[in-house]
Amino acid sequence: xxxFSAEPIVELQNADIYQGTRMVLSDVSFxxxxxxxxxxxxxxxxxxxxxxxxxxxxxxxxxxxxxVAGFELHQIKPSQVPxxxxxxxxxxxxxxxxxxxxxxxxxxxxxxATGWKDSSSIKNRISEVLMxxxxxxxxKKMPHQLxxxxxxxxxxxxxxxxxxQILLAxxxxxxxxxxxxxxxxEVFQTINTAGTAILMATHNYDFLKKYPTRVLKxxxxxxxxx
Amino acid sequence: xxxxxxxxxxxxxxMIVISLTAAxxxxxxxxxxxxxxxxxxxxxxxxxxxxxxxxxxxxxTQVAKVQAxxxxxxxxxxxxxxxxxxxxxxxxxxxxxxxxxxxxxxQFLGDNPLHDSYRVRLQEFFFEEAKLKQIKIDLEKTEGxxxxxxxxNLADQINQNLTKVYLILATFAxxxxxxxxxxxxxxxxxxxxxxxxLIRSMQxxxxxxxxxxxxFIQKGALQGLISGLVASGLIVGMLQIALRQIEGxxxxxxxxxLIILLAGVILLGILIGVASTFQSLSRYLKMTLDDLY
Numbered sequence: 001x002x003x004f005s006a007e008p009i010v011e012l013q014n015a016d017i018y019q020g021t022r023m024v025l026s027d028v029s030f031x032x033x034x035x036x037x038x039x040x041x042x043x044x045x046x047x048x049x050x051x052x053x054x055x056x057x058x059x060x061x062x063x064x065x066x067x068v069a070g071f072e073l074h075q076i077k078p079s080q081v082p083x084x085x086x087x088x089x090x091x092x093x094x095x096x097x098x099x100x101x102x103x104x105x106x107x108x109x110x111x112x113a114t115g116w117k118d119s120s121s122i123k124n125r126i127s128e129v130l131m132x133x134x135x136x137x138x139x140k141k142m143p144h145q146l147x148x149x150x151x152x153x154x155x156x157x158x159x160x161x162x163x164x165q166i167l168l169a170x171x172x173x174x175x176x177x178x179x180x181x182x183x184x185x186e187v188f189q190t191i192n193t194a195g196t197a198i199l200m201a202t203h204n205y206d207f208l209k210k211y212p213t214r215v216l217k218x219x220x221x222x223x224x225x226x
Numbered sequence: 227x228x229x230x231x232x233x234x235x236x237x238x239x240x241m242i243v244i245s246l247t248a249a250x251x252x253x254x255x256x257x258x259x260x261x262x263x264x265x266x267x268x269x270x271x272x273x274x275x276x277x278x279x280x281x282x283x284x285x286x287t288q289v290a291k292v293q294a295x296x297x298x299x300x301x302x303x304x305x306x307x308x309x310x311x312x313x314x315x316x317x318x319x320x321x322x323x324x325x326x327x328x329x330x331x332x333q334f335l336g337d338n339p340l341h342d343s344y345r346v347r348l349q350e351f352f353f354e355e356a357k358l359k360q361i362k363i364d365l366e367k368t369e370g371x372x373x374x375x376x377x378x379n380l381a382d383q384i385n386q387n388l389t390k391v392y393l394i395l396a397t398f399a400x401x402x403x404x405x406x407x408x409x410x411x412x413x414x415x416x417x418x419x420x421x422x423x424l425i426r427s428m429q430x431x432x433x434x435x436x437x438x439x440x441x442f443i444q445k446g447a448l449q450g451l452i453s454g455l456v457a458s459g460l461i462v463g464m465l466q467i468a469l470r471q472i473e474g475x476x477x478x479x480x481x482x483x484l485i486i487l488l489a490g491v492i493l494l495g496i497l498i499g500v501a502s503t504f505q506s507l508s509r510y511l512k513m514t515l516d517d518l519y
Binding site: 056083086098110158 | 423434512
C-alpha cells in the first residue's frame, strides 16, 4: 500500500473485541486513514485498551474483520505479528524505558531488536527521532536524569523509530501534569502533521476542546463516532 | 551510580550448570559402567570353555581326526588365525584335578578314570543357553566324542543379570534427564518472569520470537557445553583413580569407546541445554502479555 493512497491504515468491520472469554465491545466498525488524528475516549473498563490491544494483535480478532497497516487481523499468523508491530508505534503508560541504559541505548536496543544492523544507520535514525521529539541534546542521559515529560518524549521517539504508519497511544499523558501533558500533545501534533496517523486513548477532555478532531467513544459495549 | 545492564537471556548460571553437570556425570558414569561391563562380559564369554571328552582307547590318529572336525566348526573362536582348541590329555586333567581338590584319586581308584579331552573356546555370539545346547548336540555327533560338558545355565544367568543392570542404569539416566529438564524449565520460567518488561518491550516493538529466543538458546548451549566438559573431566578423573586402585581394570579399557562416550556426554549436554531452553521459551512466548504478567 502506498503511503499516499487514501486506503485506510486501520479498518474494523463488525468486529467483536474480547478480553479473554468476555466480549467487551461488539460490532465495532470504523476506519482511520493516513494523516488522521483520532481520540479514543470512554470510561475506565469501557474497552479502550482491549481495542488497542486487538489492533496490535495482542488480543486475537475472533469475530468480524480487521486490517492494520496491510495486515489482516482476522487471519494474521503469530509469526506475522512482529512485522505488523514494526508498522505501528505503541505508546503506553506501562511500556517503560529501561532504567539501566541511556536514552540512546534504549533506542538502539529497539532498532537492533527489529533487525537493524548497521551502526551508522542506527546512530542517524536515533538522532532523527530525538530531534523530532525535541530531545536532540539528551542522548547520553539516563532515564532517571530526565523529567516525566522528557521520558515520555523518549517513549514517543522509540515508537517512531521504524517510521510507523500509525501511532497507538494509550493515556500517554495520564501520569503528567497538565502543562507537560500539553507539550506532549504538541509533539503528537507535529508527528501527525508530518504524515503519521494517531489513535490516542485519553481521559483528558481538555484536549478534545483544544485540539478539535475526530473522536471515537467506547460506550455500552460499542464504539460510536462523536 | 550506573546500574548494571540487564542482558536479555541473563539469569543465574550456577544452579543450572551444577545440576546439569551432576546429571551428565551420572549419565556418563552409567555409560562407562555399560562400556566396561560389556568388555568384561566379552572377555568372560570368550574364556568360557566347552569340554569335549573323547572316547577311551583312541590312538593319536583318531584324536587328531576329532580335532580336525572341531576346528572347522563355525562357532569356534579364532584368534590370530588360530582356532582356540586345546588338547588336554587324561594325565594332565588328573593332575589339574588333584591340584584343585588336593586329593589323589588314583591312589584309591588304582586307575585314572578321566578321558582325554579338547577344551574349545566359543565365539561370543553363541553364548546363550539354547545355542550352547545345540553346540553340545552337534559336537556329540562327532565320531570319537564321548561327551560334551559346559557349565549349564551360566550363560543365561549372566545375560539375565546384565539385562537387569542395564535396565536399572537406563531408568536412572532417564530419571536424571527428566529432573534436569524440569529444573531448567523452572529456572528459565523464573528468568523470563524477571525479564518480562524487557521481553514485553521487545515484543511490542516487533522483535521476532527467534530474536528474543537466541540469547537464551546461546546460553543454554553454553551451559550444556560447560557442564558436558566438566562432567567428562570428572569421569576421566574418576577412571584414572579407579585404574590406580583396582588391579586388572586396565584390561577393560577401550579408549575409542571412552572417547565416543565423552563426546556423547558433551553433545548430550548441549542438546539438553538447547532443547529444554527452546521448549520452555516456546511455551512462554506463546502466552499473551497479560498471562506473562
